[in-house]
Amino acid sequence: MALDIVRHHQALSRLMESQTPVVIVTLLAVRGSAPQDVGAKAIVTAVGLAHGTVGGGKIENAAIEHALQMLNSGDRPTNDMVTWNLQTDIGMTCGGEVKLFFEVFGRIDWHLAVFGAGHVAQALIPMLMQLQCHVTWIDPRIEWLQRVPDHPRLTKRCVEHPEQLVAEQSPGSFFVLINRGHATDFPVLCELLKSRQAPYIGVIGSLQKRKVLERELGQAGVDKDRIAAFTCPIGLSIGNNSPAEIAISIVAQLLQQRDSVGAQSETPAR
Known part of the structure; x- marks a missing residue:
């Protein structure tokens, strides 16, 4: 004994x-x-x-x-x-x-879901692991997810259709969409805006990409007030366009938003 x-x-x-x-x-x-x-x-x-x-x-x-x-x-x-x-x-x-x-x-009450495992995500995930948060990292490519070492506060999910995991994420989760492009970001964003509210939904891309997303979300039947509920371009306006500095700008924006609203529990979308 x-x-x-x-x-x-x-x-x-x-x-x-x-x-x-x-x-x-x-x-x-x-x-x-x-x-x-x-x-x-x-x-x-x-x-x-x-x-x-x-x-x-x-x-x-x-x-x-x-x-x-x-x-x-x-x-x-x-x-x-x-x-x-x-x-x-x-x-x-x-x-x-x-x-x-x-x-x-030591329970973590700040949860983030990161969709996409490309070059920006490869820089972002290790930075997030330095913070007191839990990250669910989602991508169809297992080989890209495996490039970052496992961590107790990192859950890797390899699925063909990432939008199917939107409903599984914890209440109050922050969502970061940095997929390979518009075709992979849009299904996740559409599902998010139709089914949940969240303190933060950020999508990587330009102002032009945002306009395209807004038009297609309207065509998909998303309410106008919900279409306005995402951030694009993602990150603060600092640094250059290298993956590392984009990742730093995203982390800075996530911290800014976390401190502004807190990791509050979401309410069902209506």
């Missing part, structure tokens, strides 16, 4: 030093049979179970799912106590109950 406690603290220390948000799950009580003793602990990060166990199998899967929901939702409390019936709540054949306590540490 003493060795388990030491290993738990060592694992937690490593994660906290790397600024990785975690949920500590503690098994408080058991009625009936359970595959772990009271006091067992597990550490969950955004990528799943990082250390320990509270029982394995369906109990642990349910605990991990609950922990991930707490990590990914800024409007949830930072601690929670649940009592689950092993049959009705977990789907196990044996009877009994488990009581679990969930504690969130």
Whole structure:
């Protein structure tokens, strides 16, 4: 038991030093049979179970799912106590109950979704990883996503139709559209403006591109007031047109907007 406690603290220390948000799950009580003793602990990060166990199998899967929901939702409390019936709540054949306590540490409430993995994104993503935010990075090209090292606060998604992931993004997310061109930016932008509101929607490109986007959004049936709800060109008017300096201008604008409105929860688009 003493060795388990030491290993738990060592694992937690490593994660906290790397600024990785975690949920500590503690098994408080058991009625009936359970595959772990009271006091067992597990550490969950955004990528799943990082250390320990509270029982394995369906109990642990349910605990991990609950922990991930707490990590990914800024409007949830930072601690929670649940009592689950092993049959009705977990789907196990044996009877009994488990009581679990969930504690969130270092949760990131500023979420960004970056669509596109080209040269500007290659410069932007490492910069964002220096900030206290979580980034979902989306592109159909896995080889481009793999060019940037993995990070606990970076989720890479390789999908053929990126607009399909708009609905999955956390409430209050900031959206950065820096795809390969108009044909890939437009479907994502159209879906965003039709289905959600967000503190920030930025699209890379020129004023001429904005005019084209506005015309095509109108043709696609997007309301006029929603058409005005995106930023293009993206970034502050600083620097040159190199990928690194464009990325710096985007980060500066994101920070400016974050500090202006806060990472507020969105309301459904009407």
